[in-house]
Amino acid sequence: MGNLTARFAIVQYPDEEFSEIQEYDLPQDYFRFLFTEGLEPTNNHGEQEIRHTVIDRRIRQGTRGEAGQRYHERMWSSIATCRKRGRSFFEFLLESIQAHQAGQLALSLLHG
Numbered sequence: 001m002g003n004l005t006a007r008f009a010i011v012q013y014p015d016e017e018f019s020e021i022q023e024y025d026l027p028q029d030y031f032r033f034l035f036t037e038g039l040e041p042t043n044n045h046g047e048q049e050i051r052h053t054v055i056d057r058r059i060r061q062g063t064r065g066e067a068g069q070r071y072h073e074r075m076w077s078s079i080a081t082c083r084k085r086g087r088s089f090f091e092f093l094l095e096s097i098q099a100h101q102a103g104q105l106a107l108s109l110l111h112g
Contacts (some may be wrong), residue, residue, distance in 0.1 A: 052079075
């Protein structure tokens with residue numbers, strides 16, 4: 001792997017736009033996917049996981065306050081967890097509200 005990073009280090013970029021790249025010392029981890037079977041070169045899975053959140057934030061143009069940020073963090077986290085576990089988010093939300101109104105402990109998504 002050392003030869004590969006050395007080859008990138010000696011590439012000359014004539015265009016000013018790319019000349020800044022030469023200043024970076026590229027870590028070998030950038031090229032680990034070339035030598036590790038099953039390791040993807042992209043983070044598509046992670047990007048797909050947060051796609052809905054990013055779209056929502058872009059449409060709504062974020063939140064203005066700390067309370068709004070916490071609300072969205074908790075809602076999107078709960079939605080994603082319910083989706084992964086095959087559980088209805090709306091049922092979870094309804095059960096959570098009913099538990100709160102009855103003075104019971106909050107429901108948890110930590111286990112199954």
